[in-house]
Amino acid sequence: MTHAQLTALLPVILLAGTAVALLLVQAITRSHRVTAGVTLAGLAAALVAVTRALPQGATPVTALLTIDRFALLYTGLLALIGIGLTLLSFLYLAGRTRLTGAYYILFTLALAGGAVLASSAHFAAFFLGLEMISVSLFALAAYRRDDPAGIEAGMKYLVLAGVATAVLLFGAALLYARYGTMAFAALGTAIAPGAGDPLTLAGIALVVAGIGFKLTLAPFHLWAPDVYEGAPAPVTGFIATISKAAVFALLLRLFTQVHLREHPALFAIFATLAIASIFAGNLLGLRQMNLKRVLAYSSVANMGYLLIAFLAGGPAGAIAATFYLTAYLPALLGIFTLLTALSGRERDADAIADYAGLAWRRPVLAAAFTVLLLSLAGIPLTGGFIGKFYVALTGVSAALAGSPAFWALVGALVVGSVIGLYYYLRIVLAFFQRTPAGEEPAAITRRVPDAAAIVLTLSTLAVLWLGVLPGNTLTLISLLVEEWFR
Amino acid sequence: MFSITGLLTISGILFVAGAAALITRRNAVAALMGVELMLNAANLNFVAGWRYFWPERLDAHVAVLLVITVAAAEAAVGLAIILNLYRKFGTVDLEQIRLMRG
Numbered sequence: 001m002t003h004a005q006l007t008a009l010l011p012v013i014l015l016a017g018t019a020v021a022l023l024l025v026q027a028i029t030r031s032h033r034v035t036a037g038v039t040l041a042g043l044a045a046a047l048v049a050v051t052r053a054l055p056q057g058a059t060p061v062t063a064l065l066t067i068d069r070f071a072l073l074y075t076g077l078l079a080l081i082g083i084g085l086t087l088l089s090f091l092y093l094a095g096r097t098r099l100t101g102a103y104y105i106l107f108t109l110a111l112a113g114g115a116v117l118a119s120s121a122h123f124a125a126f127f128l129g130l131e132m133i134s135v136s137l138f139a140l141a142a143y144r145r146d147d148p149a150g151i152e153a154g155m156k157y158l159v160l161a162g163v164a165t166a167v168l169l170f171g172a173a174l175l176y177a178r179y180g181t182m183a184f185a186a187l188g189t190a191i192a193p194g195a196g197d198p199l200t201l202a203g204i205a206l207v208v209a210g211i212g213f214k215l216t217l218a219p220f221h222l223w224a225p226d227v228y229e230g231a232p233a234p235v236t237g238f239i240a241t242i243s244k245a246a247v248f249a250l251l252l253r254l255f256t257q258v259h260l261r262e263h264p265a266l267f268a269i270f271a272t273l274a275i276a277s278i279f280a281g282n283l284l285g286l287r288q289m290n291l292k293r294v295l296a297y298s299s300v301a302n303m304g305y306l307l308i309a310f311l312a313g314g315p316a317g318a319i320a321a322t323f324y325l326t327a328y329l330p331a332l333l334g335i336f337t338l339l340t341a342l343s344g345r346e347r348d349a350d351a352i353a354d355y356a357g358l359a360w361r362r363p364v365l366a367a368a369f370t371v372l373l374l375s376l377a378g379i380p381l382t383g384g385f386i387g388k389f390y391v392a393l394t395g396v397s398a399a400l401a402g403s404p405a406f407w408a409l410v411g412a413l414v415v416g417s418v419i420g421l422y423y424y425l426r427i428v429l430a431f432f433q434r435t436p437a438g439e440e441p442a443a444i445t446r447r448v449p450d451a452a453a454i455v456l457t458l459s460t461l462a463v464l465w466l467g468v469l470p471g472n473t474l475t476l477i478s479l480l481v482e483e484w485f486r
Numbered sequence: 487m488f489s490i491t492g493l494l495t496i497s498g499i500l501f502v503a504g505a506a507a508l509i510t511r512r513n514a515v516a517a518l519m520g521v522e523l524m525l526n527a528a529n530l531n532f533v534a535g536w537r538y539f540w541p542e543r544l545d546a547h548v549a550v551l552l553v554i555t556v557a558a559a560e561a562a563v564g565l566a567i568i569l570n571l572y573r574k575f576g577t578v579d580l581e582q583i584r585l586m587r588g
Contacts (some may be wrong), residue, residue: 013533029562045509123549124545124549124552127556130553133564135560138564139567145573145574147583149586151567151570151575152584152585153586154570155514155567155568155571158560158564158567159508162525163508163524165503165525165560166501166521166525166528169498169500169525169553170524170527170528173529173531173535174531176532176540176546176549177494177532177534177538177539178534178535179529180539180540180543181543181545182549229586230586302560382491448528475513
């Protein structure tokens with residue numbers, strides 16, 4: 001392995017190494033503080049390694065991984081969100097369970113899996129990364145052995161992730177049988193435009209279905225709300241942010257090499273999935289009384305919006321999708337921070353009713369929560385708006401460039417956003433409910449620990465910063481993503 | 487000997503059987519076995535592809551070994567969860583374990 005390859009791979013090595021280090025630490029001390037501290041140090045080191053690796057261009061590391069700036073950008077983003085989630089996990093686990101060691105090991109392994117996904121160039125790496133995330137996550141979802149809902153969530157996630165992997169592998173195996181390769185680049189050149197033989201079509205359709213399961217796109221979203229609801233708050237946060245972002249990064253990577261626009265059937269499948277996700281997510285979210293379930297449906301809809309940018313393709317599409325994710329992740333992180341900080345020992349504060357009267361009792365928290373929710377809804381002055389604007393822009397320019405199908409997609413985006421606004425505002429409305437003194441929900445009276453306050457402040461500021469001054473970030477993202485299209 | 491179509495048909499049947507087990511069987515262990523069946527259908531595809539189209543390449547062998555290894559890890563964690571499920575609910579019947587519905 002050359003020096004350049006080692007530098008490029010260092011972030012992934014550090015993440016995986018942190019998991020090993022944590023295993024060894026467990027032999028010396030079981031202290032929760034030390035374990036969480038080592039995790040944080042490992043993630044910070046991985047972030048530094050990302051900045052070190054950025055100056056060198058795309059570096060293939062074996063046939064499995066290509067570490068380019070896009071991969072590093074996503075790895076950095078995942079590590080940043082990971083640091084926030086580690087702090088949340090620390091707050092959540094303290095007092096709830098005494099077995100904390102394995103949690104952080106699984107957590108860092110899942111993060112390493114995300115980094116592998118973001119840089120994979122081969123179906124074997126794709127499979128490995130996906131399984132690293134999935135296996136760790138269903139163990140994490142069922143981590144609290146005293147919590148039946150968590151175990152049920154773990155079981156459901158196990159079946160869901162198992163099916164996703166199996167479907168994906170079956171598709172990859174069909175493509176291998178047809179083309180004799182599992183490398184994305186080689187497949188991209190081998191698959192002829194408009195290839196219509198059954199093996200190719202079935203293979204690609206199954207790969208898409210597998211990815212659809214992981215992104216909880218519309219027909220594959222059935223158990224997602226249950227998993228979101230039952231898993232502990234920080235784990236739900238992980239599923240909603242890191243695992244989604246990593247799989248989406250892979251989707252962008254895979255299908256910039258297998259050119260989507262040249263395969264009308266493929267394009268039609270993705271467009272249908274996008275529209276179905278937007279409507280299913282927004283409509284089913286309307287009647288939910290549980291915040292985690294609302295977020296599950298919101299993520300179904302948001303993945304639908306993201307697919308529009310992905311379908312538009314080219315540099316503009318990749319930039320729009322990446323910016324959208326950059327704005328989407330801190331908003332979710334902030335919401336899960338609040339949820340974790342205000343949760344009681346016996347159950348998570350995940351009912352909308354838990355937040356009744358928040359605006360009167362805790363105006364600052366209510367303001368931050370409102371900003372984060374409005375960002376998910378895509379209201380101006382928040383990062384979510386700019387993200388949605390760019391997604392719509394790429395959709396419209398693709399439509400003007402001669403693909404009228406995009407009008408339908410942009411139409412779905414607009415209608416979906418309007419419906420979605422209703423359920424986000426329903427939560428905000430609950431903040432203003434008058435509750436008689438002494439009868440407030442227990443959640444809104446709890447103290448927010450300092451660490452949670454810091455994560456909340458930073459993520460809210462990030463959302464506002466991306467909404468008011470998106471220029472710098474957009475330039476940075478386009479610099480990093482352009483490497484692909486040169 | 488089998489033809490490639492025959493092998494792909496068998497793997498397709500295995501895959502569908504696995505999916506059917508997953509959908510219709512209420513026992514959590516049977517659901518896990520359904521997933522294993524689907525994974526092995528994929529393995530059969532890799533081997534069939536190697537045998538008939540790409541006998542000079544070794545990727546399929548490595549892929550199959552990788553899938554078997556990872557599936558074992560998945561089953562290990564899965565069985566641990568099922569064990570906890572049984573401890574907490576006194577049953578592994580997925581129909582009876584429904585705390586959450588929306």
